[in-house]
Amino acid sequence: MTIYFGLELDDLVHPKQNNTTGGIHYFGPTALLFLLESQLGLIGHPNDNEFLRIEQYRQLLHKILEIDDRVFFKNSFEADQFATATALLERRDELLLADWDFDLQSDTPQRLAVLAKAEQVLKSDENDYCLSHGFADRFMDVLAFIKKRKHSIQQIFLNEPMALLPYHFQKLFKLLETTGVKINFLQVKNFKANSDLNRFKSFLTNQNKPAKLTVSKDGTLLLLKTKRETSAASYLAKLFQKNPDFRPVCLIPEKNRALDNALVQEGLPSLGILSASLARPSLQILKLISTFLWNPIDPYKILEFVSLSVKPLADDLAKHIARQMAKTPGLKSEAWYIMIHRYFDELQERAKGDPNINFQEIKNQFEFWFNRKRYNITSRVPKEEVISIFQYLAKWAFKCFEEDKSKNTSLLVLSQQAQRVTQLLEALPESDKLLSNLELERIVRTIYKPSPVVFQKKQLGHLDYFHKLSGIIAPVPKLLWWNFIHNEQDHFFSKWYQHELDYLQILDIRLTGPKEKNKLLLWQRTRPILHTQEQLILVIPQMVEGSKVQANPLLGDLEACFENLDKLQFDIDSETEKELFEQIFVLPKKIRLAHKQLGKPKAKIQIQHSDKLKQNEEETFTSLDALFYYPYQWVFRHKIKLKKSSILSVVNDNTLMGNLAHRFFELMFRQDISKWKKSNVEEWIDRQSYRMLAREGAVLLLYGREPEKVAFINKIKYAAWSLVSMIQSNGWKVLQTEMPLAGKFQGIPVKGKADLVLQRGDELAVVDLKWRGAARREKIIKNEEDLQ
Numbered sequence: 001m002t003i004y005f006g007l008e009l010d011d012l013v014h015p016k017q018n019n020t021t022g023g024i025h026y027f028g029p030t031a032l033l034f035l036l037e038s039q040l041g042l043i044g045h046p047n048d049n050e051f052l053r054i055e056q057y058r059q060l061l062h063k064i065l066e067i068d069d070r071v072f073f074k075n076s077f078e079a080d081q082f083a084t085a086t087a088l089l090e091r092r093d094e095l096l097l098a099d100w101d102f103d104l105q106s107d108t109p110q111r112l113a114v115l116a117k118a119e120q121v122l123k124s125d126e127n128d129y130c131l132s133h134g135f136a137d138r139f140m141d142v143l144a145f146i147k148k149r150k151h152s153i154q155q156i157f158l159n160e161p162m163a164l165l166p167y168h169f170q171k172l173f174k175l176l177e178t179t180g181v182k183i184n185f186l187q188v189k190n191f192k193a194n195s196d197l198n199r200f201k202s203f204l205t206n207q208n209k210p211a212k213l214t215v216s217k218d219g220t221l222l223l224l225k226t227k228r229e230t231s232a233a234s235y236l237a238k239l240f241q242k243n244p245d246f247r248p249v250c251l252i253p254e255k256n257r258a259l260d261n262a263l264v265q266e267g268l269p270s271l272g273i274l275s276a277s278l279a280r281p282s283l284q285i286l287k288l289i290s291t292f293l294w295n296p297i298d299p300y301k302i303l304e305f306v307s308l309s310v311k312p313l314a315d316d317l318a319k320h321i322a323r324q325m326a327k328t329p330g331l332k333s334e335a336w337y338i339m340i341h342r343y344f345d346e347l348q349e350r351a352k353g354d355p356n357i358n359f360q361e362i363k364n365q366f367e368f369w370f371n372r373k374r375y376n377i378t379s380r381v382p383k384e385e386v387i388s389i390f391q392y393l394a395k396w397a398f399k400c401f402e403e404d405k406s407k408n409t410s411l412l413v414l415s416q417q418a419q420r421v422t423q424l425l426e427a428l429p430e431s432d433k434l435l436s437n438l439e440l441e442r443i444v445r446t447i448y449k450p451s452p453v454v455f456q457k458k459q460l461g462h463l464d465y466f467h468k469l470s471g472i473i474a475p476v477p478k479l480l481w482w483n484f485i486h487n488e489q490d491h492f493f494s495k496w497y498q499h500e501l502d503y504l505q506i507l508d509i510r511l512t513g514p515k516e517k518n519k520l521l522l523w524q525r526t527r528p529i530l531h532t533q534e535q536l537i538l539v540i541p542q543m544v545e546g547s548k549v550q551a552n553p554l555l556g557d558l559e560a561c562f563e564n565l566d567k568l569q570f571d572i573d574s575e576t577e578k579e580l581f582e583q584i585f586v587l588p589k590k591i592r593l594a595h596k597q598l599g600k601p602k603a604k605i606q607i608q609h610s611d612k613l614k615q616n617e618e619e620t621f622t623s624l625d626a627l628f629y630y631p632y633q634w635v636f637r638h639k640i641k642l643k644k645s646s647i648l649s650v651v652n653d654n655t656l657m658g659n660l661a662h663r664f665f666e667l668m669f670r671q672d673i674s675k676w677k678k679s680n681v682e683e684w685i686d687r688q689s690y691r692m693l694a695r696e697g698a699v700l701l702l703y704g705r706e707p708e709k710v711a712f713i714n715k716i717k718y719a720a721w722s723l724v725s726m727i728q729s730n731g732w733k734v735l736q737t738e739m740p741l742a743g744k745f746q747g748i749p750v751k752g753k754a755d756l757v758l759q760r761g762d763e764l765a766v767v768d769l770k771w772r773g774a775a776r777r778e779k780i781i782k783n784e785e786d787l788q
Contacts, residue, residue: 001152003027003035004186006159008468008524014249015464015474026473029169033135036142039151045133051420051446055427056131057092057118058085062429063129064118071114082442091115091495093136097168098509109500139168146175155182159473164520167510188530189475196221196568197529197536203561204526204554212563219584222537223558223569229483229541233262235572236480236539238588240463241266246585248478248537250465251528254487256544257455263463264456271465272458283410284308286417286448289389290440292369294377296694296701299329299650310411312396313369314362317343321370328659329650331370333695340366368392377703380434387425394418409454420447469524477534484538486550488521525554613639618749629785650699657712658771660697662755664688664716665723665769666737669756673724674733681721689713723767727758735759 001023004013010028027035030047037043058081064071076084092115095102102119122129133141153176162170162185177183193202197220199213215221226232236259240246252259252273260271285308291301303325305311306318313321324339344363351357375381397415404411424443435443466472472479494501494513504511529536540551559565570581581587607613616623616638627634636642651659668684676684693700693709700709727734735757742751756767770777780786 001025001154003032003153003156004159004473005032005156006470006473007165007520008470009159009473011468012466012471014466014472015476030135033138033142036146036151037138039153040142040145040149042138042141042145045138048420049132050134051424052427053132053134054082054085054089054446055424056129057089058082059429060118060122060129060131061085061088063121063127064114067117067121072111073114080442082446088115088118089134092119093134094495094511095509096136096140097166098504098511099140099168099171100504100507100509107503109497109503111497112500112503139172143168143172143175146172147179151179153181155184157184157186157473159186159470160520160523161185164516164523166512166516186473189533191533196562197532197534200558200561201530204529204557209560213561215562215564215567217567217580219580220535221568222535222581222584223565224537224539225541225569225571225573226539227542227573229256229258229539229544230262231572232539232541233258234265235588237262237266237268239585240268242586242588246478247463248480248535249472249476250463250480250482251469251472252465252467252482253469254483254544255467256483259482260456269459269462270456271462272454272456273465275455283414283417283448285311285393286414286421287441287444289369289393290386290437290444292372292389293375293381293385293440294437295374296377296698297331297374298702299325299698303650310400312393313365317347317362317366326649327651328696329656330693330695330698336695377437380436381440383425383428383433383435386435386440387422390418390421390425394422417447417449470527472528472531475531475533477532478537479528479532479535480537480539481528482539483544483549484540484552484555485544486552488525488553529554607635615748618751619745620750621752624745624750653699653708654772656697656699660692660712661716661719661771662769663692663696665720665756667692668720669734669737674728676724676728678721678725681724682717685713685717685720730760732758732760732765735764 002025004024004026006013006028008028009026010030013026016026025031025035034043034047037045061073061077061081061084065074065077073084073088076087095112095115102116104113104116104120108116121127122131131137156173156176158165158173162173162183165173173181173183191198191201193199195218196215200221203209203213224232224236226235240263250259250271252271255273255275257273257275260273264270284304288301288305288308291298291305303322306313306322306325311318320339320343324336328335330336344359347357347362348359351359373385375385394415397411397418401409401411401415421444424447496504496511496513501511501513538552538555540555542548562568566577568580570576570578575590578587613635619627623634623638626637650656664685667688668681671684673681690701699705700712736754737756739754739757740751741754742749744750754766755769758765758767777786
């Protein structure tokens with residue numbers, strides 16, 4: 001068996017063997033570990049259990065805090081337990097890979113002593129704590145058995161120099177060498193500095209930098225500049241189409257799909273690049289479902305949930321809920337119950353004639369989400385309740401995945417991630433039977449990961465490509481470096497203090513520090529260039545995905561190497577300095593579109609079938625007001641029936657507060673207020689406020705809205721007592737609220753509602769309640785423009 005190994009070869013590798021050859025494998029760290037485990041009989045450990053290990057280590061750190069509440073990580077642990085556990089577990093694994101035995105001595109530095117103590121507690125038979133095997137534990141098991149058991153590996157080709165590999169890999173390969181495995185190193189092909197490309201390669205590899213060189217413009221080194229990467233993608237796709245023999249290998253570092261999309265648009269074979277995003281509708285559910293556990297509800301999250309394209313709720317029911325939630329952001333108001341009962345009555349009738357409608361399943365889904373028990377968001381929720389909703393989600397997602405016949409892999413990922421949340425919750429200690437909102441959010445965030453999706457499969461004849469800098473392991477004739485920008489780690493910092501490193505060095509324990517990581521990065525950065533033999537094209541955008549980006553650090557080396565680098569550049573936006581490109585390629589030509597003057601918009605529209613715009617059977621004051629002053633609005637709203645969609649748009653605060661104020665006054669004046677005092681009014685409003693807001697104005701109960709809520713309630717109290725006191729002092733009595741009114745205008749029935757009707761003997765007074773706009777309404781009344 002022959003293995004090609006590289007630190008970045010778990011991703012795409014180029015070039016591979018043209019023909020399938022048995023016994024030749026390309027492995028990165030993860031794949032190599034799995035192979036060695038299978039060869040040595042150590043297989044059986046999962047690769048995706050890091051979330052469980054974090055929880056197990058978090059529980060272990062709890063124990064350490066019980067033993068000594070002055071440990072160095074106390075404050076961090078109180079702020080974020082999962083983040084602290086993650087960081088300390090990484091350090092523990094790093095020390096394990098470095099072969100430290102966690103032996104606690106009197107001179108052991110404090111932080112190392114705490115980690116050693118944690119390891120002792122973990123291994124003690126007196127405790128029930130355990131830590132599942134991770135990469136480090138599995139790797140150390142392989143090292144322990146590598147000489148004791150047989151394997152079929154004959155030779156290994158290393159992509160990186162031995163000195164740049166992490167120390168545990170250096171140890172592994174030295175052990176394999178003692179068992180008869182031949183260790184080889186992949187080399188860069190020799191070159192002569194006789195072209196622009198080779199002279200730049202020589203500049204990169206020589207320690208003594210020569211004076212600036214003059215470009216020969218031989219076409220071996222080209223720079224393509226543009227403002228946006230999408231412009232470059234469109235231009236290159238057209239370039240490939242016009243030059244069918246031009247087939248470079250593409251380095252696409254950040255798995256950007258812009259180039260692939262442009263190729264498909266031009267009818268060229270798709271690269272089949274994966275797209276990994278957290279914005280998938282299916283994955284959005286994972287972080288939204290916990291909102292159904294809490295009171296007050298979050299209307300924005302409910303709206304987001306019901307508006308998803310993929311969700312465990314019937315689409316038509318979700319639309320009804322979205323419209324209702326947008327108008328009255330809350331649950332279980334009178335309008336809510338009317339809408340729900342009407343929907344299920346109509347659904348039951350439709351189900352009688354349509355066998356595809358599963359009435360009971362739709363109703364069960366609604367009951368599960370909207371009629372479940374909720375807990376105050378400032379309190380805690382039982383763990384079993386949380387487990388139940390994630391188990392439900394996992395089963396639903398897997399069922400939909402099977403019914404979809406494996407077309408939507410995001411659903412399978414969602415099911416797996418929901419199961420992991422369940423496993424993590426079940427791994428919590430018995431003492432953690434209740435979870436706060438923040439704890440639950442942190443658990444979900446630990447699992448929440450992007451889902452890779454293939455929008456377009458690889459097509460026959462596609463260009464070869466790879467993603468990682470050192471994913472190229474052999475010479476290639478031509479290379480296109482897509483998005484030649486700075487997308488590497490900005491800096492490396494040491495996780496350890498110097499006195500800790502000194503202590504470990506005495507024990508002959510070597511850790512991979514910033515210096516070693518930087519050396520490796522510098523080596524990886526030049527691999528694509530050094531492996532290119534004939535032509536290198538660097539695509540340098542100023543913006544990627546709408547954000548400004550910095551050029552790749554190697555551009556500085558280019559500028560230091562050549563004094564007239566602009567001779568190799570072609571700006572596709574301004575089309576300057578394109579002579580060199582024209583000598584090599586058939587370039588796409590830009591076609592300037594002629595400007596077309598649309599002219600001044602007409603002040604009227606022609607209705608084709610005006611005979612269908614019949615007279616309404618009845619009008620309202622609102623519709624008549626639109627007819628008299630804004631006839632086009634009257635036609636659009638009341639004839640053509642154009643309405644603004646309320647989906648994903650909760651009413652603005654002023655409209656919401658106006659609606660709530662109407663509801664407060666409507667309910668209050670149903671009471672006998674004839675003998676109420678100011679204290680009675682305020683007490684009644686205090687009793688009703690939370691219930692009212694929870695049902696029809698839940699946005700005012702959200703975190704951070706307390707000042708607006710208090711100001712609103714105080715304003716309602718002031719207005720209510722002002723109106724009640726005036727009614728009492730002037731001898732009026734409440735006749736009715738929301739009283740229907742009817743009459744005729746030019747023979748047309750006109751209907752409306754009066755907010756409040758008062759009676760005093762034979763006198764009647766109609767009170768129209770408004771939330772704001774007093775000055776404007778006063779002006780309208782004085783000008784006799786107000787129909788009401």
